Amino acid sequence: MEENELIPHLFRTEYRKLVSVLAYLFGIEHIEVAEDIASDTFLVAAETWSIKGVPDNPVGWLYTVAKNRTKNYLKRNSLFEQKIATEIRHSSQEGEEIEIDMSQKNITDSQLAMIFTVCNPAISGDSQVALALNLLCGFGIQEIADAFITNKEVIYKRLNRAKDKLKEARIRIEQPGPSEIGNRLDSVLTTLYLLYSEGYYSTSQNTTLRKDLCAEAMRLNFLLIENENTDRPEVNALMALMCFHSSRFEARTNQNGEMVLYEDQDEQLWNRELIEKGAYFLSRASQGSKLSRYHVEAGIAYWHTHKEDSAEKWEHILDLYNHLLVAEYSPIAALNRTYAVAKVKGNAAAIAEAEKLNLTNNHFYYSLLGTLYTGVDNARAVEHFKTAVKLAYTAPDKAMMLKNVRKLEG
Numbered sequence: 001m002e003e004n005e006l007i008p009h010l011f012r013t014e015y016r017k018l019v020s021v022l023a024y025l026f027g028i029e030h031i032e033v034a035e036d037i038a039s040d041t042f043l044v045a046a047e048t049w050s051i052k053g054v055p056d057n058p059v060g061w062l063y064t065v066a067k068n069r070t071k072n073y074l075k076r077n078s079l080f081e082q083k084i085a086t087e088i089r090h091s092s093q094e095g096e097e098i099e100i101d102m103s104q105k106n107i108t109d110s111q112l113a114m115i116f117t118v119c120n121p122a123i124s125g126d127s128q129v130a131l132a133l134n135l136l137c138g139f140g141i142q143e144i145a146d147a148f149i150t151n152k153e154v155i156y157k158r159l160n161r162a163k164d165k166l167k168e169a170r171i172r173i174e175q176p177g178p179s180e181i182g183n184r185l186d187s188v189l190t191t192l193y194l195l196y197s198e199g200y201y202s203t204s205q206n207t208t209l210r211k212d213l214c215a216e217a218m219r220l221n222f223l224l225i226e227n228e229n230t231d232r233p234e235v236n237a238l239m240a241l242m243c244f245h246s247s248r249f250e251a252r253t254n255q256n257g258e259m260v261l262y263e264d265q266d267e268q269l270w271n272r273e274l275i276e277k278g279a280y281f282l283s284r285a286s287q288g289s290k291l292s293r294y295h296v297e298a299g300i301a302y303w304h305t306h307k308e309d310s311a312e313k314w315e316h317i318l319d320l321y322n323h324l325l326v327a328e329y330s331p332i333a334a335l336n337r338t339y340a341v342a343k344v345k346g347n348a349a350a351i352a353e354a355e356k357l358n359l360t361n362n363h364f365y366y367s368l369l370g371t372l373y374t375g376v377d378n379a380r381a382v383e384h385f386k387t388a389v390k391l392a393y394t395a396p397d398k399a400m401m402l403k404n405v406r407k408l409e410g
Contacts, residue, residue, distance in 0.1 A: 006054060011042055014059060015138040017107045018066050023135070024110035025070075025100065028117060029167050031135075036074060037280035041066045061100040077261055109175060111136065112230070116176045119188040122169040127162035128191045129198065129393055137216040147198050147213060151391070181230055188224070189238055189294065192217050196242055197264045200249075211249065218242050225281075237285035237294035243278030247271040258396040258403075261371075267307045275305045278349050296324045314343035331359055335368060363391035363401075370404060378408050 015038050018369045022034035044065055045058075055061040126148075133139040133147065145155045171410035176184065199213025221239050224230040254260055282298050300320045303313050321337035324330075334357055341349035351372045359365035366388035373381035382405055389401040 003342055006058065007042065007046055008048070010045075010058060010062065012138045014040065014062055014364050015039075017102075018062070019113070019135055019138075020114045021100065021102060021107060022066075022070060024106075024113055024173050028163075028171050028173055031110045031163055031167075032072070034133075037066060037069050040069060044069075048301035052098075055220055067100040067102065093204075108223065108226070110173075111220075112227055113173050113175055115220060115223065116180065116184055117166065117171055117173045117190055118182065119191040120166060120169070120171055122171065123162045125190065125194060127165075128187075129194050130158050131162045132191055132195055132220070133213075133216070136220060137213075137218075137338060147202065151385055171248055176229070178229070185230065185232065185234070189234060192221050193238060193294070194219075196245075200245055214242070214246055214249070218246070233288045234292040234294050236281045237292055237298045240278045240280075240282035241294055241298040241301050243274045243281060244298060244305055247274035247278065247305060253396070256396065256399070257336055258400045262304065263309075265307075270305065270307075278302065278305070293324060293328045296320050296327065300324070309343075311344070314340055318344050331357055332362075332364075335359060335362070335365060338368060338372070344374055347376050351376070361391065363388040363393075363397065367393065367401060370401070374404075374408065382408050 018038035018041060019031075019034050023031050026034055042064055045062060049055070049058075114136055115132075118135060119128050123131070130144055130148070133144045134141075139147070141152045141155050141159075145152045145157075148155065196214055196217035199210045199215075199217065202210045202213070204394060218239070221235065224232075225237045225239060234336055247270050250271070251265040251267075252260055260266075278298070279302070282302060285295055285298065291382065301318055303317045303320075306313055315379050318337065318340040321333065321340055324333055325337065335354065338350045338354040338357075351369070354365070354369055354372060357365065366384045370381045370384035370388060373384060385401045385404045385408070389398050389405070391403060392398045
């Protein structure tokens with residue numbers, strides 16, 4: 001890998017580790033210090049490697065520089081050292097130099113602690129996702145702004161407000177105990193679910209960014225699975241859901257970036273390895289008596305990995321949607337359910353169900369109505385597709401609706 005590609009790659013994979021370890025060491029009130037040292041480490045790498053070349057072990061080089069710069073910071077800032085040195089959880093015996101532990105175990109422990117810190121009810125859901133992208137995934141302000149389809153100023157303010165609230169609440173960055181896991185795991189999983197959804201259902205046309213968001217959500221979820229205290233059925237169910245959805249990622253858009261409807265997807269583009277992994281995690285999720293929304297959604301996604309258009313398949317999917325709406329109602333889930341209704345009970349029944357939702361600000365609502373009315377009342381179908389075009393965010397989505405209009409109008 002060339003130097004101009006290596007440093008950005010390492011920044012994405014190692015920056016988050018450095019921040020987590022240093023924040024775990026210093027506490028949330030000094031999060032900016034951790035971020036500054038991590039950022040400064042990469043600046044030094046860019047300057048040094050451009051002159052002396054890339055070292056044999058670039059990751060080890062980064063960790064060594066980060067350790068040295070942390071020790072130098074502590075020596076230069078006596079007040080900082082006096083305030084936190086006695087509280088640093090990984091400090092050596094009194095009088096000895098503080099050790100910055102960059103072992104794989106401590107990196108993993110630090111990231112797990114940071115997940116539970118970031119996913120705190122003291123801050124909003126959007127702020128949790130933004131903070132997770134920034135601190136846990138190494139995404140820059142512009143990348144996060146792109147993910148949320150907003151500007152850098154909005155994200156900058158959102159991140160700062162979130163950090164301030166965590167400091168005000170005096171949230172500790174620590175390994176979650178049994179009670180903490182019990183109380184906060186739902187919040188953590190919701191954040192990971194939203195993070196994944198930002199990628200999978202993103203209105204951004206940046207395919208690379210969308211895949212990165214999904215990959216990061218899966219990576220963080222796997223950290224929970226690797227820890228025996230957080231390896232719960234609902235965690236495995238969410239991982240199964242992500243695997244099943246990700247298995248169809250390549251088939252969801254065509255070469256022009258246009259969305260490909262499920263029934264038109266090329267099954268050969270589905271990732272069989274991810275489908276098998278999803279089945280493995282869904283099997284693990286079946287242990288215990290708790291049935292979470294992730295179990296139900298993973299079940300729906302599982303049946304969608306079977307391309308054959310059988311009655312059994314759609315009856316299972318409709319039944320699962322019914323369970324999902326009883327457990328946790330969502331207008332979007334209700335909208336998605338109507339497609340299964342059409343497959344089981346016919347378009348007329350599905351149209352009646354869909355129109356009750358009245359989601360007049362959602363282009364997917366009108367797109368679905370257009371699909372349901374096709375062959376029943378083509379004039380109404382065209383009308384709905386044209387409304388969907390007006391409401392759609394992206395050019396590829398608009399192009400798909402217009403293609404349907406042209407097809408119906410001949």
